[in-house]
Amino acid sequence: MSSSSLLKKKQNRSFVFWGIIFFIVISFCIGGLYYCTLKIDYTWRWYRVPQYFYYNSETKIESENTGIVDLINKKDTEIVITIIDDNGEVHQYSCLEKNVHIEIAKGDYVFKGDILLTYNKWKVGILLQGLWLTLKVSIIASLFGMVIGIFTGFARISSNPAFKWFAITYIEIIRGSPLLVQIFIWYFVLGTLINTLLTQYGLLLIPPLWFGIASLATFTGAYVAEIVRAGIQSINKGQTEASRSLGMTYVQSMTYIIFPQAFRRIIPPLAGQFISLVKDSSLLGIIAIRELTKATREVVTTSLQPFELWFVCAILYLVLTFTLSMLLQYLEKRMINS
Amino acid sequence: MIDVKNIYKTFFVPHRVDALVNVTAKIKAGEVVVIIGPSGSGKSTFLRCLNRLDTANKGNIFIDGIDVLHPSTNINLVRAEVGMVFQSFNLFPHKTVKENVSLAQQIVRKRPQKEYQEITMSLLKKVGIEDKKEVYPSQLSGGQQQRVAIARALAMNPKVMLFDEPTSALDPEMISEVLDVMKELAKDGMTMVVVTHEMGFAREVADRVIFMDQGSIVEVGTPEHFFKTPEHARTKLFLKQIL
Numbered sequence: 001m002s003s004s005s006l007l008k009k010k011q012n013r014s015f016v017f018w019g020i021i022f023f024i025v026i027s028f029c030i031g032g033l034y035y036c037t038l039k040i041d042y043t044w045r046w047y048r049v050p051q052y053f054y055y056n057s058e059t060k061i062e063s064e065n066t067g068i069v070d071l072i073n074k075k076d077t078e079i080v081i082t083i084i085d086d087n088g089e090v091h092q093y094s095c096l097e098k099n100v101h102i103e104i105a106k107g108d109y110v111f112k113g114d115i116l117l118t119y120n121k122w123k124v125g126i127l128l129q130g131l132w133l134t135l136k137v138s139i140i141a142s143l144f145g146m147v148i149g150i151f152t153g154f155a156r157i158s159s160n161p162a163f164k165w166f167a168i169t170y171i172e173i174i175r176g177s178p179l180l181v182q183i184f185i186w187y188f189v190l191g192t193l194i195n196t197l198l199t200q201y202g203l204l205l206i207p208p209l210w211f212g213i214a215s216l217a218t219f220t221g222a223y224v225a226e227i228v229r230a231g232i233q234s235i236n237k238g239q240t241e242a243s244r245s246l247g248m249t250y251v252q253s254m255t256y257i258i259f260p261q262a263f264r265r266i267i268p269p270l271a272g273q274f275i276s277l278v279k280d281s282s283l284l285g286i287i288a289i290r291e292l293t294k295a296t297r298e299v300v301t302t303s304l305q306p307f308e309l310w311f312v313c314a315i316l317y318l319v320l321t322f323t324l325s326m327l328l329q330y331l332e333k334r335m336i337n338s
Numbered sequence: 339m340i341d342v343k344n345i346y347k348t349f350f351v352p353h354r355v356d357a358l359v360n361v362t363a364k365i366k367a368g369e370v371v372v373i374i375g376p377s378g379s380g381k382s383t384f385l386r387c388l389n390r391l392d393t394a395n396k397g398n399i400f401i402d403g404i405d406v407l408h409p410s411t412n413i414n415l416v417r418a419e420v421g422m423v424f425q426s427f428n429l430f431p432h433k434t435v436k437e438n439v440s441l442a443q444q445i446v447r448k449r450p451q452k453e454y455q456e457i458t459m460s461l462l463k464k465v466g467i468e469d470k471k472e473v474y475p476s477q478l479s480g481g482q483q484q485r486v487a488i489a490r491a492l493a494m495n496p497k498v499m500l501f502d503e504p505t506s507a508l509d510p511e512m513i514s515e516v517l518d519v520m521k522e523l524a525k526d527g528m529t530m531v532v533v534t535h536e537m538g539f540a541r542e543v544a545d546r547v548i549f550m551d552q553g554s555i556v557e558v559g560t561p562e563h564f565f566k567t568p569e570h571a572r573t574k575l576f577l578k579q580i581l
């Protein structure tokens with residue numbers, strides 16, 4: 001056997017060895033965790049988790065009157081029950097649900113509070129609602145953050161001192177203070193100010209959700225601005241000179257030549273920033289926005305299954321961030337191919 | 339065509355450099371002027387001052403009667419009239435060859451599609467690249483890229499073409515294909531200012547040669563004068579080094 005194939009064999013063996021080590025260590029960690037939970041008598045009840053995503057709830061329709069069931073009318077989608085009370089007044093109950101069970105019959109005498117109809121309906125659980133809110137907040141804040149970031153990024157490299165100083169001030173303030181503090185400022189300071197003023201002028205109040213989104217958007221905007229600035233400055237100066245020497249204006253040179261090239265380089269760090277944003281949205285629970293983390297916390301206090309639920313919560317975030325990173329990778333590939 | 343009067347250019351970053359010191363030159367329409375000189379003598383800065391990629395600190399520059407340095411001059415109009423070719427090509431890497439040549443016609447000259455397509459194709463033919471029109475610059479050789487860059491500049495119908503060492507970044511076997519295009523252009527009567535170390539080109543095509551050193555024009559003359567009877571000691575030294 002040649003020495004090169006011997007070397008290859010050795011490399012293969014070492015690959016397999018370390019692969020096995022990896023799986024052993026991982027299994028050991030999981031097994032260890034499980035063993036410890038047994039030690040403290042924790043009972044795992046994974047079957048209780050799905051109900052917080054989607055659950056079947058039974059709804060009852062009760063009679064509000066006392067009288068005789070005069071008519072039960074079943075149309076294609078609607079059921080109408082007519083009750084004539086002791087005073088001879090006619091009351092109608094209608095129901096548009098599917099799978100309705102009728103609990104009374106024509107001619108029955110019903111009392112107030114008697115059950116007329118029951119039906120089962122699937123409802124979205126609190127965890128799924130939280131996941132949806134997290135997604136919604138992240139998407140809206142990303143879009144605004146992107147717009148703010150692009151404008152600020154350009155302002156940052158502008159030769160106009162006012163634009164430049166505004167951009168620097170904004171970026172430094174945002175990057176120099178904790179997001180949690182910014183959320184508080186948006187909610188307790190700016191939120192109070194704005195909503196109090198709105199009340200004085202008799203206008204509608206802005207719900208806390210939007211202050212939460214604003215805090216995330218301005219936070220992300222500052223980081224996006226730095227990413228945009230770095231991306232633009234990474235493009236060779238020769239590109240600007242070539243485009244300007246043809247008579248293009250600054251704006252034309254930016255839109256047709258510099259920014260399209262910079263954008264490709266911006267995508268990977270941008271992906272990282274948006275993934276951070278999804279995770280950072282977990283702080284919004286602090287101002288009573290029931291996103292995924294707050295939803296999990298609420299479920300944990302009622303269900304007393306913290307271990308399962310916190311793992312589920314982490315996995316849901318992972319699903320969101322992983323999907324996002326796949327999406328941006330796809331976008332990046334498509335841009336390179338075009 | 340080009341009238342440069344006593345211009346100065348000093349850079350202060352990263353440290354003080356007097357790149358141009360009291361430079362005066364006149365270039366007539368249809369003339370081909372070759373600028374030679376050692377590295378750092380201010381040749382590129384001189385070219386870049388002509389279309390205000392660098393702004394001269396003092397003096398006057400007129401191109402076709404337009405005061406380039408006047409604040410109310412629309413510099414983008416001037417630049418469209420002054421083609422520039424760079425040592426490092428600077429093609430737009432995200433655009434095809436065809437788009438490289440047509441983009442500025444579209445957005446600067448605002449030509450209708452039919453017109454700019456025709457001009458683009460005839461220019462690509464002129465520089466011998468028509469078969470690569472759908473290709474991206476990274477798939478071209480250096481010589482081909484530089485020829486596209488020349489076509490891109492010509493597409494604006496410039497009155498003057500500035501070349502800043504157009505062959506210095508090329509492999510030796512590609513130099514002649516670019517020089518041939520430039521010679522063709524000179525023959526067509528284009529006003530050209532060429533910074534180059536290609537003495538063969540200077541001898542063959544130039545009407546005048548300018549020798550620069552340390553930010554100043556040291557000597558001006560015909561190619562004949564330069565290669566046979568240079569006057570200044572610095573010119574002699576430089577020519578001895580490169581010939």
Ligand SMILES: Nc1ncnc2c1ncn2[C@@H]1O[C@H](COP(=O)(O)OP(=O)(O)O)[C@@H](O)[C@H]1O
Nearest residue numbers: 349351352355357376377378379380381382383
């Ligand atoms: N943008 C710039 N900033 C600072 N110094 C510069 C800049 N451009 C050129 N210089 C300096 O000006 C001098 C002349 O440069 P340049 O015109 O490029 O010379 P050449 O093209 O003849 O080699 C050099 O000393 C160079 O370092």
Ligand SMILES: [Mg+2]
Nearest residue numbers: 381382383503
């Ligand atoms: Mg130079």
